[in-house]
Amino acid sequence: MAELFGRLGTMVTRRVWQLGYAARFFAYVLMHSGTALRRFGLTIREMYFAGVMSLVIILVSGLFVGMVLGLQGYETLQRYGSSEALGILVALSLVRELGPVVSGLLFASRAGSAITAEIGLMKATEQLAAMEMMAVDPIARVVAPRFWAGVLSMPLLAALFSAMGIFGGYLVGVQLIGVDEGAFWSQMQASVDWRQDVLNGVIKSIVFGIAVTWIAVFEGYDATPTAEGVSGATTRTVVTSSLAILALDFVLTALMFTGGNAR
């Protein structure tokens, strides 16, 4: 029994210690972001790898999610004779929830894992050590540009995901099923609020961007410099980021759309 408690204690201590280490790492990255922001070309280059290279998966997934929403939404709404509200349902679902959350999950598996693997392999092949030996701080030169690239890319990807999803909903709802086009767009315009819906969705995507990229760069930098170490770190990035996105989504939704803000 004592051994069990001992093991539990060790596990908790280790987790708390690691969380503290990750928080210190985060603060260090922020403090050493000067290079990434001053030499913005470095960040732009990483935005190409994290953002532009994720475009295909984000756009295709957005289109299909929107098309499914169109089908399912119509199926439910027409039972109550309000199929014209399809535009509202598709737009609100995407802008408030599915846009930030699904694009966050896709971003974690497409770009987050790549960031972790790249930094982890740079560590394993002594590239980070070589950089440090050349009096260049790898956190400022390698980690910070990737971090900011992720943070800036994520809201843009989420916005594109939502836009593509709305287009998918339009294709299925209006073009395929025959919902009135004017009603679809006008009801959407009338009901989607800029601050309450769009801005909150953007805030969510920024928070998810910070969380995913922080986890990704930390796991890469902290990876054991072996093949198993890097593969384990990559898996942890996807699992931890996905759980973080879902947990943060609940917290943010609770803060944004309940209580005083309830519509």
Next chain:
Amino acid sequence: MVEIEKLSFGYDRAEPVLHDIDLEIPAGSVVGIMGQSGCGKTTLLRLIAGWLKADAGRAQVLGEEIGRLDARRVFALRRKMGMLFQFGALFTDMTVFDNVAFQMREHTELPEELIGDLVAMKLEAVGLRGAAQLMPSALSGGMARRVALARAIALDPTLMLYDEPFTGLDPISLGVIARLIRTLNDSLDQTSIVVSHDVEECFAIVDYVYFMAAGRIVAHGTPQEMRGSKEAFVSQFVQGATDGPIPFHYPAPDYEPDLAAAPHG
């Protein structure tokens, strides 16, 4: 250039890796630090580079006591050092040219044309000017090591550190690297420390050699003196004998009872 006195270090205080190391590396020389894998050679190199801080003793590097410097001053001192890593550690997302230009772009405000000329000169020195636009993945092991050497000398360091520069090279590349270490040292007025376990290649280029075993300096002298050394460890190491002070067998219980007790099938 480098003076080390009574230096001790352990990653874990309970198990020191280095004990009471004393060594001196005069300016302009090429000095070898030799010993078995895991004897603490690379750790010693990392202490000299200011990567690790000693638990006791002092390391005077380029006129500064490196263990007492803060991170900013260690970085400033490292601009005068170059290091060749065991497998080159080239940046895989950059061309050979960009690898060699890396430090110049990071630490100087030189115009691109001048950087282009300097990179061409450094690559010419290692015989790879024609490979400037290749990616590291297109290079052989020996070529990668030479590019890494060109990168390490990019800002004309006064102290060069070589961590196992001969590991995993074919005989031709090995000869090329060994010759480059010596000629660069002499022509660029450098001081070099070569950590290695390759006896012949190392003896051919160093002025002086320190032998390490289990975290201690066990012998030192010129390569000629070491060849004639009566020290049991040195003669075992130089001749590559399987048994001697360093036993062939890892410590194990008695063989026969162990065999009898082992589960069969």
